[in-house]
Amino acid sequence: MKNIFYSVFVGLFLMVSCQSEPRKIVPEVPLVVSPAKVVAPKKVAADAATILSKKEVPILCYHNIKELKAGDGEMTKTYTVSPANFAQQMKALSDAGYHSILPNQLNDYLVYDVPLPSNPVMITFDDTREEQFSIGAAEMKKYGFKGVFFIMTVSINRPGYMSKEQIKNLSDDGHVVGAHTWDHHMVTKYAGDDWNTQLVKPKAKLEEIIGKPVKDFAYPFGLWNTAAIPEIKKSGYEMAYILSTKRDPVDPLYTIRRIIVSGTWSTEGMMKSIKSSFTKSE
Template sequence: MFTYKILSLVMCLLFQRPQVPVLCYHNMHASGGHPDNVLYISPAQFSNQMQWLNKNGYHSITPDELYAYLHNGATLPAKAVMISFDDTHEEHYTVAAPILKRYGFRGVFFIMTVSIGKPHYMTAAQIKSLSDSGHIIACHTWDHPNLSKVSTYDTQKQLVHPKQLLEKITGKTVSYLGYPFGGWNEQVVKDVKAAGFKAAFQLDRHSFSDDPLYSIRRIMISGSWSGEQLEEKMKTAFH
């Protein structure tokens, strides 16, 4: 009973803390795709958004820093933001990483391991280079299933083995998961915990009241947003 009360208090404190914006990017093409498509952004527009954040005093944080804030109440820098990228696209290394470096930001790269080394995706060497440069490598399963909608899935194949492979590539512990399609449910959370992840990131849905560390919210970023619009969306979505 005492342990349950302590856990309930911790969960209550997590929900009371001001939310930290977590941004989610996918493809980076010169065309930028359709203006309203949140899966695409042009390199120029991504640079504009990062420049805006930099000029307006934002500081990128890592999942470890966010975890320490949510779990323990650790102090974060003013105007903290986490910048994340999904799906292992090669342009995350060739385009996004240099732009992040230009503005003094670090990124979080959620890797689906089936894609490593395939055309238009990052190689193991590129993933290690990102990690060695101070960026964070996180897991995005093996082949991107919506874990909340498939009737069964192999936890070793989708969670444990990808985690182990990324740890072998980077030489570092991989502690965080990004749910493909943002999909999760209570059973998925149990499996993610059992696989050794300390927190997991979804998309713009409600948080899991029993364990919000396994349903940390992110928002997908439109390539049509200006820096001002991005900041306004951040303030609206995270409060």
């Protein structure tokens, strides 16, 4: 009898055990350790002496791109390059392996020693002339060149000068738009509210047109003095461009040298001037 009860008990126990839910195996979750945040070292800006010691980048300055008329004076001849000569010059730069650069690249090179493309050159235009857009930018596009267009805002939308739409188009196409004052009065004569009229308001107007910060300024006639530099800084410009005079030893970023491409030069002469004008002499 005991054996019967024992057998029944064991059978019931086994039946209940078989019907019970099997034990769940919980997979082990690996411990994820977040990597420590890597903080990039802060770039150290070069001082003025270091900037002045660096090899200068050739910077070309164009004004008029048009045919000369009978009776045009020597000044007009100097500031005017014919469309055919401009086309030859852009082709010559491309054939010689030059690569156009923009102000942000120049700044990174001078201040942080960031390498530039081989044979760098900057192509700039002053005074807002319409042919700089219709001829200059169109010719540069054939070679993938980008330029810097310095705008005097009083001339916008006037006959013979660029429209707001053309200026915006230049910016949208990858060119840089810089300021060239309101009405081209020389910086060395400014006093009182002139700084606001000639520096602050033109910058704001151009930024409204292109929807981007305007960081570059070109001195009318290339003329500058040390009193102007703090005002240009205060107005929010990062670099300012002169012509071929000596740079300021304290603020070289606000006296970046350029050369005017003369209409009296041959293409060969222009190419030679790029090398001779930017060989260190300071």
